Amino acid sequence: MSVIYFLITISIVVAIFFLYAFIRAVRSGQFDDDYTPSVRMLFEDELKKETNKNQINITKEKQL
């Protein structure tokens, strides 16, 4: 039955790890602005599309 010491220790360690991760995230300012990142996330695709377009333009110019 002494396995219970082992299991509980593991569970607490895992929990402490998550607490540490949470505190680190707060400290780095992740929760200071809760709106902009949600919008910013959606931009990536648009940007890629645009760079593709540019690349196409460039290749076209090269062909000319």
Next chain:
Amino acid sequence: MDTDKCFHCGNEIPKKDEVIFDEKAFCCNGCKTVYEIFSQNDLTCYYDFQASPGATPQDIKGKYDFLDNEEIVAKLLDFQEETTSIVSLYVPHIHCSSCIWILENLQKLQQGIIASSVNFGEKKVRITFSPKETSLKRIVELLSSIGYEPYISLENYGETKKKVDRSLIYKIGVAFFCFGNIMLLSFPEYFEVNEYWINQYRGFFRWLIFGLSLPTFFYSASGYYVSAWKSVKAGLLNIDVPIALGIIVMFVRSTVDIIFDYGQGFFDSMAGLIFFMLLGRLFQIKTYDFLSFERDYKSYFPIAVTKIATDGTEIPVQVYDIQKGDRLLIRNQELLPVDGILISEKASIDYSFVTGEAVAIEKKSGDKLFAGGKQLGKVIEMEVLFSVSQSYLTQLWSNDVFQKKVEQKHKSITDKVSRYFTPALLILSIVSFLYWVFIDVTTAFNVFTAILIVACPCALALTAPFTLGNVLRIMGNKKLYLKNALVIEQLSKVDAIVFDKTGTITTNKKTAITYEGIELNNAELRLLKNVLRGSNHPLSRRLYDFIPNQEKLEIESFEEIIGKGIEAIIDGKKVKLGSSQFLKTMTENTHKKTKVHVEIDGKYKGSYVFNNQYRQGLEQLFEKLSHEYDLYVLSGDNDGERKILEKMLPANTTLVFNQKPDQKLLYLEKLQKEGKNVMMIGDGLNDAGALAQSNVGISISENVNVFSPACDGILDATQFDKIAYFMKFSKNAMRTIYISFGISLLYNIVGLSYAVTGNLLPIVAAIIMPLSTITIVSFVTIMSNIYSLKKY
């Protein structure tokens, strides 16, 4: 696409100004230029996220010359090194995803910008750039040229960087971690059966729980001990006293319990209680990051102005360095930072920041100019009379009310209840202790601690934060932005409301003039303009300014009948202008609106309508409010409008005219001495003193991002007619709190009945505590939402 709206800024396009470019319609060249910049740089995605997201760029020539001054720039930068500098700029125009997108792609528009990131909530953009390749001035000019002019004021200068306080979040994180784990580890003992393995490992579980409770007890709850200690020292018993007492007793008794193996203790309840209460605190804090409630004149004054040195050169000079006798150059749209005398021939000064009056005042050479005005039109020169701090307007801030701490002004409702609750609780616990001590000493101690534990006013302490936090959010959605939750309580206690006149009950947008009737052709307009030129009547002057410029005509005869109108013969035509009686056209009931009727050559053409400059719904609002509140209107103007106001407003409204800023403050003080709870509603910097003196100061703002003096709340001007609704809502919010106080006391009584009889088991405490919390929180949330739907 809607062809009538500008593709860039979405404003209506006046036909003659329309600019067509790239098959898109723009309202002006400025908007077109921004579009051009974006399309050249492959940034037209800007228009994909939101239709017409832009703003027309303003003419800023020379406005930011002071950014050449390195000392000033150094004060504005967050971080400065040889290769990288970082600056945070407040950009009021940020309002949609397109804004975020374009501002985070600035590096495509200017060499030297390394990265930029937007904080939407604060409406700030943080730009990292290389000072070798670009400069702050060039960045600011770039932003202005694409319609995102940053707002730089004296406040930025010498501002110490605020440290973000995240300790509440840490505390909640720690409390939640401990609470969760303690709960899990407590479960076996809740269902205690005398099984072998529970008895075997009980000690281990209990000491582990004890260990987990330490961070909550010493760290998460620390704020309550400090607050309780302070309140005891001040001789007041606020709600934190029984809370802190409850927590400490819980901890000590539980520790004693497990040391002597009496039981498992109340660590689970303790951790839960601390967690829920911290959560309540978090909920109550709703901040509007993009608004500032502490603004004074510094937020509006420029950092630097242009000084003309003795040798005639123009140098930017920091505002605090301006001295008496200096000569300053004020450009179009620039603010006068000091009092002075006009040297240039003419100036047109807009004092809307100060008084709320939108119409610019003409000044002639030699006239005195007051700080706070904005020059419109040409560049002017002025000579300084006083330095910044000694100017007429800024002197207001040396008044004592601005030094007072706002927190001290009132006690919150929870603290008032706890003034009775805490002593009652202590008396009850001592009485029961004395009763039990003669029967059994151990039980006596148990009962004593159990009472303090179960009566720990968790639900009581949560009621106000959750109600007020919710109301704060609802009001924010309806565009009344309050500084904090305490303001709602104050709002509900108000019994006198003082309004400023100009800019508050009147709009400070220019009153529109509209024409009704048969359309006038150009020749007829020319006749009108020439007739009006000869008249000095205020309505004639305004109508004269309204009609577009026309060529001059010789007037053959001209007669002005005072109080009626004008009759003139011009270019062989007879023109009659004036009231309906004068023209003998009693077409409609005209007493509500101001109209000027037009008749040319005996034919009635139509009328110019001068729209009421008072805010919409003013009469109804005053009518509603007059039943419950004493109403006052304070005005800095002369009593020219007394008659109109007396007619419009309820009879019990007190009208006071000719009030200087400090007199307004004294007037409020006088009302307060009469025992009234006064709410001040104002708008300009001249109301700042009165707003600070009042119990609740609400400032009305046409554009909440840009302008409002220091106050307790900012109301969007479009919501002016809802003031009565907000007052009613705040009263209902307080009623909700009283009801739920009752409910939470009920829970306390149930818990106490267990405690007094000496039967409080840890499991009972662990059930009552979260149960009461959940009922209270859901009750107040539902109630405040129901009340918010009520129309008034």
